[in-house]
Amino acid sequence: MESWYWWDDFLKIVAVDHQLSSTETKTFLSSFLRDNLNKNDQERANFVYGETETSKQSYKKQMGGVYKKLEKSFPQISDLNNDKFPVVSGLLEQKYKTWEPINQGQTQPIINNSSIQSDIVGNPFIPINGSINNEQFFFGRTKEIKRIFETLNSxxxxxxxxxxxxxxxxxxMEISRQANTLLLQPRExxxxxxxxxxxxxxxxxxxxxxxxxxxxKGYRLSRNLKNHRLLLILDELEKMTWDGFTNNIRGQLRGLAEGMNAPLRLIVAACTSLDQLFPDSQDIGMTSPFTGICIEYNLERWNEQTxxxxxxxxxNSPLLKPEYQTITFTEDEITELINQSEGHPRKLMALCYQTFNRxxxxxxCV
Known part of the structure; x- marks a missing residue:
């Protein structure tokens, strides 16, 4: 008899592989639960969003995005005009039956807390480019995370x-992953x-x-978000100073984030202080749209011990191939790596990657 956690784990992998958004993932996972496969759209919509007037509309909108992204693996669904759910359900079932863990006869789930374990790696100093979006490779910043969530909860x-x-x-990204457990007031x-x-x-x-x-936008957005509680995480905030963005949008974000029970709680990231980033607000006789809303924290370079x-x-990573787990760096190498990187995490990662490759x-050659 099938273990139901296998089906759930399979769906989570499909969601990650097809880069579903958080809302799409929630809708996808809930809709394709074994108990929901024989229900109609309205019943599944009520299950996901509750029995509201807009539940079916919201459900169809999110599932439309899901189906579009699933076309990468199932191009045949792009030609369907009517109800795609039973067809997609059948295609997922076929793919599930050929899923490697099932055919290898494994009896334990491979997913814990919705995180997918990474493949064993040959060089543990990755990624050398881009941000770290895998929790198993994220390191440190414990104090910073603690302070940030204390601020959010205040x-x-x-x-x-x-x-x-x-x-x-x-x-x-790490804050986004920990939000469900560290926020006192639940926010998506x-x-x-x-x-x-x-x-x-x-x-x-x-x-x-x-x-x-x-x-x-404007009043309609404020009204429609009234019953939502979101943690909106904005990266590269400098982009809002470019042509195409107005002070109106920043003002609305401020309005939506004011108050203990506001629809939005914001986390923004930038290279410069917000007052310096948005001087136009002061030029037109306004305070910066984020003044009094966002408490700034400076993200410092790593010290030697870190x-x-x-x-x-x-x-000592458990993800490192067993045959490479005996590799160690000499004290001279470690000192040189720290000095050359000057406490910069990205530089240290790249330098360590090169050293490990040697x-x-x-x-x-042995």
Whole structure:
């Protein structure tokens, strides 16, 4: 008899592989529960969103996005005009039956707390480019995370200020992962890198899609978000100073984030202080839209001890291939790596990656 956690784990992997948003993932996982497969759209909508007048509309909107992303694996569903659910359900069932863990006869779930274990790695000092979006590779910043959640739980929003490539994006993603357990008032985390957004309307479209409501802004947006509680995480806030973005959007964000029980709690990341980032607000006789809303925290470089701890944690990583777990760095190498990186996490990662590769080359010659 099938263990139901296998089906649930399979669905979670599908959601990650197809890069479903948090709202799409919630809708997808709930809709395709074994108990819900024989229900109609309205029944599934009520299960996901509750029995409201807009539940079916929100459900169809989110499932439309889900189906679009699933076309990567199931291109045949793009030709369907009517009810896609039974077809997609059948396709998922077929894929599930060929899923490797099932066919290998495993009896324990491979997913814990909705996180998918990474493959065993040959070099533990990864990624050397981009942000760290896998919780198993995130390191440190424990004190910073504690302070940030203390601030959020006090009713304030947070601005993380730090130089480029210091780890702001990786920290934001880790905060998003921990929000469900560390926030006293439950809020749905929504992460957005503003590099993907080009103007006010683009931003509003993303926010509305994430929540599952029709496009709106101004009063209608405030009204439609009244019963939502969101943790809106904005990366690369500098983008809001570019052409295409107005002070109106920043003013609305302020309005939506004011108050202990406000619809939004904000976490924003930037390279410079918010007062310096938005001087136009002062030019027109206004305070910065984030003044009094966001408490700023400076994200510092790593000190020597943190750098040492990072190197040790990677060399002892359980994800490292067994045959490479005997590799260690000399004290001289560690000192040089720390001095060259100057406390910069990205530089230290890249330098350690190169050093580890030299050991791999020596092993290959043996």
């Amino acid at each position: 009713g304030s929003s947070v601005a993380i200020i730090g130089e480029r490539q210091i780890g702001k994006s990786s920290l934001l 985390p929504i992460y957005l890198n503003l590099q993907d957004i080009h103007d006010d309307d683009d931003f509003y479209q993303f926010l509305c899609d994430s929540v599952g409501i029709d496009f709106c 750098s040492r701890d990072f190197i040790a944690s990677r060399l 050991y791999l080359e020596k092993l290959s």
